[in-house]
Amino acid sequence: xxxxxxxxxxxxxxxxxxxxxxxxxxxxxxxxxxxxxxxxxxxxxxxxxxxxxxxxxxxxxxxxxxxxxxxxxxxxxxxxxxxxxxxxxxxxxxxxxxxxxxxxxxxxxxxxxxxxxxxxxxxxxxxxxxxxxxxxxxxxxxxxxxxxxxxxxxxxxxxxxxxxxxxxxxxxxxxxxxxxxxxxxxxxxxxxxxxxxxxxxxxxxxxxxxxxxxxxxxxxxxxxxxxxxxxxxxxxxxxxxxxxxxxxx
Numbered sequence: 001x002x003x004x005x006x007x008x009x010x011x012x013x014x015x016x017x018x019x020x021x022x023x024x025x026x027x028x029x030x031x032x033x034x035x036x037x038x039x040x041x042x043x044x045x046x047x048x049x050x051x052x053x054x055x056x057x058x059x060x061x062x063x064x065x066x067x068x069x070x071x072x073x074x075x076x077x078x079x080x081x082x083x084x085x086x087x088x089x090x091x092x093x094x095x096x097x098x099x100x101x102x103x104x105x106x107x108x109x110x111x112x113x114x115x116x117x118x119x120x121x122x123x124x125x126x127x128x129x130x131x132x133x134x135x136x137x138x139x140x141x142x143x144x145x146x147x148x149x150x151x152x153x154x155x156x157x158x159x160x161x162x163x164x165x166x167x168x169x170x171x172x173x174x175x176x177x178x179x180x181x182x183x184x185x186x187x188x189x190x191x192x193x194x195x196x197x198x199x200x201x202x203x204x205x206x207x208x209x210x211x212x213x214x215x216x217x218x219x220x221x222x223x224x225x226x227x228x229x230x231x232x233x234x235x236x237x238x239x240x241x242x243x244x245x246x247x248x249x
Contacts, residue, residue, distance in 0.1 A: 006146060007136045011056050012049035013152045019048020022120070039095055039192065040159045047083045051076045055121055059129040072121035077114045084108035091167045092174035094191045
């Protein structure tokens with residue numbers, strides 16, 4: 001029982017941190033800019049943590065390779081869809097947007113990124129999965145290393161609570177604005193990446209914090225900035241984008 005718990009906690013932590021590194025490298029190469037891609041402040045992406053757990057147990061199954069790869073894509077794409085859908089519908093936050101991509105579903109998932117999931121899953125199965133059991137067994141027999149897993153989750157939980165508190169503030173703002181916009185039948189969804197970039201830019205212009213603080217902890221400096229003003233800016237940007245779209249006849 002303890003072994004399985006340590007395994008789950010280790011897999012989730014490993015996936016969160018590794019996923020963050022992968023995203024940073026991917027966007028640095030493709031977009032030539034460095035931006036903390038995470039919804040949370042620290043260097044971790046929970047969606048990759050859940051994906052790593054799913055991939056680990058699917059890799060353990062005694063089934064054909066073809067079926068295993070199919071399940072890899074289905075499970076990771078489903079996790080991505082559920083994460084995007086939840087934050088969109090509950091918090092009115094668009095953490096990522098694939099609406100311009102080919103074969104997308106609601107902007108939450110698309111064929112291109114499902115293909116990337118297939119590549120990452122295959123690399124995980126061939127290169128990482130064979131090593132994981134040995135690592136977990138080592139940690140289980142040297143419990144002093146479990147302390148670092150506990151430390152990770154202590155920081156992670158504090159970060160999660162603080163970030164969800166911010167998400168709730170955004171949710172309240174959006175609901176208030178939607179009541180005002182109801183007559184015009186407009187829907188307001190805050191693009192979190194744009195929101196975070198706006199905060200970082202304003203902090204830089206105000207010379208708040210150093211570059212490392214602005215990269216990892218821009219949201220923690222919101223006390224120095226009018227949150228409502230930034231959200232109003234986001235709302236205006238969205239309204240301008242909507243006004244440029246051709247009307248249906």
